[in-house]
Amino acid sequence: MSTASTDAPAQRAETESEGPTYPNGFLGDVWLVFVRELRPMLRDPASIVFGLLQPLVFVAMFMPLLSGFSDGELGLHWFVPGVLVMVSLFATATTGSNLQFDMHTGAHERTLVVPLRRAPLLIGRALKEMTPLTIQACVLVAITVPFGFRPDPLGAILGLVILAVFGVGFGALSYSLALAVRSQDWMFWMVQQAVLFPLMILSGMLLPLDRGPEWMRWLASVNPLGYVVKAERALFNGVFDVTLAQGAAAAVGVALVGLFVGTGAMRRA
Amino acid sequence: MNVKAIDAAGLTKTFASRGTQVRAVRGLDLQVHPGELVAFLGPNGAGKSTSLRLLTTLLKPSEGVATVSGYDIxxxxxxxxxxxxxxxxxxxxxxxxxxxxxxxxxxxxxGLPRARAAQRAEALLETLELGRVSKRMVSSLSGGQRRRLDIAMGLVHAPPLLFLDEPSTGLDPQSRANLWRHILKLRDEFETTVFMTTHYLDEADEFAERVLVMDHGRVIADDTPAGLKSTLIGDRVTLEFGSAQEATNALPRLRGYASGNGREGPTRRDTRVELPVPDAARRLPELILELARDGAAPWSAETRRPTLDDVFFGLTGRTLRESGTVGDTGETAEPREEAE
Incomplete structure (x- = not known):
């Protein structure tokens, strides 16, 4: 039977009445939430591909213009790593709306009344975020290779790891926002849009910032996403320098802040 | 086991809503013993759901204390x-x-091991007639199927204490009967304590051993359904007279029969008079003979067992239906919690 194919945390006694406060361990809780969140995607893998539509449009229609303006200097090697960051950004920024949907239907309330710790409710969800975005990033790379994109293999792997870590953090922030605004959908989207686009433009993801005004470059210098973009560009082109450390630090920082804020929000839920 | 299933004292929940304080639950005192089946009855906005959400730890009480299954909420x-x-x-x-x-x-x-959880799921889906849709996506289910799925999810670990918030709302009569069969079976097998809210009077009447009536955040009555009906009001007797004048003439005599805890006497509407009479079936012949001696014999007479709706009316002067002043959203929406 195809039951519960992947989950395997600690086995527990069935006696509820005298059992411990939490029937599963902390990591067991994280694992169960992770598996539950991942399952719809495993059952319906085609859904991941839809998320690729937007980044592909950018590669197909934005990059040729950029390439033309820069006299061919900014080609796939420059643009694709940026689009990969865009994939992780957009995939995880919207994920809070899934939680809002669960708040509307009652599925979220259900998880609050079962004996799961609060923190794993968020951590499991956030960890799941890295799966679709990693798959999407791999597919995007595979699509662009025939058109001349030549990623460095080791760099690409490191780059994907950094992206995944960043995705966990940004996903956690998206969930935090959903928990903070509760059932007010419009508020979620308003804040999300207000944050997402400045963050994206100020990361140099789509256009280089070195010709921008001073204030923009200053803002970019404090945008962690910019460091992730720089690291991705270096890594996918086989350059291993200080940008790797900066990008990794930025991604880990976002993940830590996201998980901290998110678990706090979930505890208050 | 001596531990009470539910033991609450002075449980209060205050919400802040548009600058005013709304006291959804006011000083709930409640003891439920293991194995009891208790129904919480009241109109929308009476505080039933909020009480349940306090006892199930979904909300933190503003005041008061409670233990559930022996643990402090x-x-x-x-x-x-x-x-x-x-x-x-x-x-x-x-x-x-x-x-x-x-x-x-x-x-x-x-905490059920995987095999045990799968086995329980299989059995529950079968009993609740969801076996055929077990591989379907939840969004594709009908309303009744979703409700039964909720029930399966709530029962999978065979809890010793079960809270149900209007469990049969939206179910067709067959599914309702099915749900009740399942809950009663659970009680027989595991001596499960059941605490439910409902505004189906017949449901509380038929299944509950104890009914708490709630209104405006307070419990206003706590008894067995039979006890509530007999102590608060008698059976209902309806008499039809030949004319409104005859009906009016009969009223003084009828006042002596009304169970009246001071609250309810006979009420006349046109040619009909309705009044509560304790043990009506036994007293009706005598009542009619007396009316006949007065020259005010009714054309027809009918007795009816009181419903919990009558009880609620007797307690509050309002019917359950017209009491839904706060509206359905009052309890399900999440009001902002007061700053503590």
């Missing part, structure tokens, strides 16, 4: 959660999940 909410089942008003399952996956996962959340 304030200091040890996690222990409470592991020992209760809760079927809320909303749907429990994720809409993009598969039916069976959700039930199995629910069992895992409660």
């Amino acid at each position: 304030r200091t040890d909410p996690a222990a409470v959660r592991g020992r209760i089942g809760y079927i809320g008003q909303l749907n429990s399952a994720g809409h993009n999940q598969r039916v069976r996956d959700e039930v199995v996962m629910q069992g895992r959340f409660y």
Whole structure:
């Protein structure tokens, strides 16, 4: 039977009445939430591909213009790593709306009344975020290779790891926002849009910032996403320098802040 | 076991709503013993759901204390959660999940080993007639099927104490009967304590051993359904007279028969008079003979057992239906909690 194919945390006694406060361990809780969140995607893998539509449009229609303006200097090697960051950004920024949907239907309330710790409710969800975005990033790379994109293999792997870590953090922030605004959908989207686009433009993801005004470059210098973009560009082109450390630090920082804020929000839920 | 299933004292919940304080629950005192089946009855906005959400640790009380299954809802909410089942008003399952996956996962959340959770899920889906849709996506289910799935998810760990918030709302009569069969079976097998809210009077009447009537955040009555009906009001007698004048003439005599706890006497509407009479079937012949001696014999007479609706009317002067002043959203929406 195809039951519960992947989950395997600690086995527990069935006696509820005298059992411990939490029937599963902390990591067991994280694992169960992770598996539950991942399952719809495993059952319906085609859904991941839809998320690729937007980044592909950018590669197909934005990059040729950029390439033309820069006299061919900014080609796939420059643009694709940026689009990969865009994939992780957009995939995880919207994920809070899934939680809002669960708040509307009652599925979220259900998880609050079962004996799961609060923190794993968020951590499991956030960890799941890295799966679709990693798959999407791999597919995007595979699509662009025939058109001349030549990623460095080791760099690409490191780059994907950094992206995944960043995705966990940004996903956690998206969930935090959903928990903070509760059932007010419009508020979620308003804040999300207000944050997402400045963050994206100020990361140099789509256009280089070195010709921008001073204030923009200053803002970019404090945008962690910019460091992730720089690291991705270096890594996918086989350059291993200080940008790797900066990008990794930025991604880990976002993940830590996201998980901290998110678990706090979930505890208050 | 001597531990009370529920032991609450002075439980109060205050919400801040548009600058005013709304006291949804005011000083709830409640003892429920293991194995009891208790129904919470009252109109929308009476505080039933909020009480349930306090007892199931979904809300923190503003004042008061309570232990559920022997654990403090304030200091040890996690222990409470592991020992209760809760079927809320909303749907429990994720809409993009598969039916069976959700039930199995629910069992895992409660610490059941995988094989045991799968076995329980199988059995429950079969009993609740969801076997055929077990591989379907939750969003594709009908309303009744979703409700039954909620119930399966709430029962998967065979909780010793089960909270149900209007469990049969939206179910067709057959599913309702089915649900009740299942709950009663659970009680027989595991001596499960059941605490439910409902505004179906017949449901509380038929199944509950004890009914708490709630209004404006307070419990205003606590008794067996039979006890409530006999002490608060008698059976209902309706008499039809030949004319309104005859009906009016009969009123003084009828006043002596009305069970009247001071609250209710006979009420006349046109040619009909209705009055509460204790033990009406036995007293009706005598009543009619006396009326005949007065020259005011009725054309027809009818007795009816009182319903809980009559009880609620007797207690509050309002019917359950017209009392839904706060509206359905009053309890399900999440009002902002007061700053503590």
